[in-house]
Amino acid sequence: MRWSPDSLAAQAEGQLRRRGATEIAGAFIDSRSPRPGALFVPIVAARDGHDFLAHAIAGGAAAILVRRGHPLGSVDADGPGDLTPEITVVEVDDTLAALTRLAARSRDRVEGPVVAITGSNGKTTTRAMVQAVLASAMHPVLCTRGNLNNHLGVPLTLLDEPHEPRAMVVELGMSAPGENDHLAAIVRPSVAIITSIALEHLEFMGTLEAIAAAEAEVVPHVAPDGIVVVPSDEPTLRPHLPASERGPAVLGIGPTEDADVVVLGVALGERTEATLRLRTGDVITVRLRCFGAHNARNAAAALAVGTHLGLPLPPMLQALEAVEPVGDRGRVHHLGPHLLVADCYNANPGSMEAALGSLAAIDRQGPRVAVLGDMLELGPREHELHAEVGRRCAALGLDLVITLGPLGEAIARAAHDAGATAHHVGDDLEAAAVLVREALEGAQPGAVLLKASRGVRLERLLPRLGLEG
Structure with a gap:
């Protein structure tokens, strides 16, 4: 979205306190990742984004929103620079509400x-x-x-x-x-x-x-x-x-x-x-x-x-x-003749069921290995839901289940009790990598699935298996 200083003030429903000399294009809220020529919107949350106005300007911001009554002049006496006349300044009652209004107008x-x-x-x-x-x-x-x-x-x-x-x-x-x-x-x-x-x-x-x-x-x-x-x-x-x-x-x-x-x-x-x-x-x-x-x-x-x-x-x-997987969302790697599916970005019982079912159905003659970690934000039923995943691994006939993380132990225990070969390695990524390599060594072409919630960072296992993380 592009604005002139006047159109920015009008769409933000704010007051134009300083008219800069350039067009404004796009917006950002993190002064550590500035966008030259864009609007900086200081969000008031755990920290007050107004404390970083000077950093955003030094990074090339063409305009800033400020809450009503915020002092101008030297934006930050300890910062990298002053508020120069080239910068457009629009004063609003609430910077987040103004950002939302700008977005709604942009949709038009x-x-x-x-x-x-x-x-x-x-x-x-x-x-x-x-x-x-x-x-x-x-x-x-x-x-x-x-x-x-x-x-x-x-x-x-x-x-x-x-x-x-x-x-x-x-x-x-x-x-x-x-x-x-x-x-x-x-x-x-x-x-x-x-x-x-x-x-x-x-x-x-x-x-x-x-x-x-x-x-x-x-x-x-x-x-x-x-x-x-x-x-x-x-x-x-x-x-x-x-x-x-x-x-x-x-x-x-x-x-x-x-x-x-x-x-x-x-x-x-x-x-x-x-x-x-x-x-x-x-x-x-x-x-x-x-x-x-x-x-x-x-x-x-x-x-x-x-x-x-x-x-x-x-x-x-x-x-x-031609669509490539976005990040590690079902990305296929090769471990020699074996396939490795990195699905490390998110996990809940539904996505775990879908991924495990696909692993079991893959057209390969060799072992099917599931390396699984915690599913997060599941509340009081978290242990029960992890145990259900372990039982599902056994019902699908997977050859090996390897689990990591405190909740992963419930997966391994339930899988073992249901007749599957399962190992819990705690947080030991190297132990998990050794078990994967042992399962695949000398075997017909098989497949490995890595699946866990993002917080587990299961992609850290990839380099230990000789793949890029």
Whole structure:
């Protein structure tokens, strides 16, 4: 988003206290990562962002917001510089509220599709797939970067480059009721995708039904002529979906025959080969670089959006097949003849079930090894839910289960009691690496899964196995 000093003040609903000499483009809130030519918004939280105004200016900020009454002049007597006349200054009552207003106004610049993505699992991969599908026919597409999906990240995304997008794809993240409602009110999507409903953030959410209600908070904000894309086999979402005659159309994706994009089958190997039937009647096969049967659903959601918009099918398929995993979300590595799937960014019971099921179904003759760590933020049921994962490993017939972390011990114990070979190594990454190497040595081509919540930092195991972390 670009502003003149006057348009910035008007859209922020503030007072222009100093008119700078340059155009302002984009925004940032962390003075340690300044953006030259952008607006610095000092957020008042655990620390007061006003303490870092001079650092932001020294980093190249073209404008700053300040709360009403904040003194100007020398911004920070101990800082790297003074407030120079070239800097635009806009005074507002509340800097976070002003950032939110700017983002809402920025959303107005897009006449094309604006896609909001919520859900327990798969948001980031779906985001990448939807961006690829849209970009196959329209350019440029503004898309969430990294994990900027909360009350700060979503506004920053809407103000980011490209400054004249033809479409937007925005990820919404929540850990408590009301958060998606707030974010969706800013984004005002024409398309909403709810990727999945699974047990997550249980210490804040309590029940699966509460999670479904929170993820569905996006629905009332979808334009009446828009669409809502949901799993066709997810009953907890049904009470929250609009009747077709009163709101946006609902498109289903998944294995059920009444889905608008039906997942007919998935073959798992170095690539995930998904066979889908579109509502047009076309049956297509797409070979995804992102590992896991669950990614067939993510691709189906992207295709549901693209076909609804009337985009040409061949370029969409080509774009989907080129999508790389975002970080360690189903990224496939090679350990000699063996595959290693790094899925280290997030974990909850639903995503763990999906990843383990895909590991068990992979088309390999050798051992299947699961290296698992703690699933976080599960509240009072955390030990029970970890034990369920261990029992599931045994039921799937995995050859070896290796666990790390204090909660991982419950996985190993339950897996062992259910008849699986399981070892808990505490926090000893080298011990885990030794067990993996021993399991694969001399074996036919097999597969290893690394899966844990982000806080475990399970990707630290990769270098010990001779891979880049």
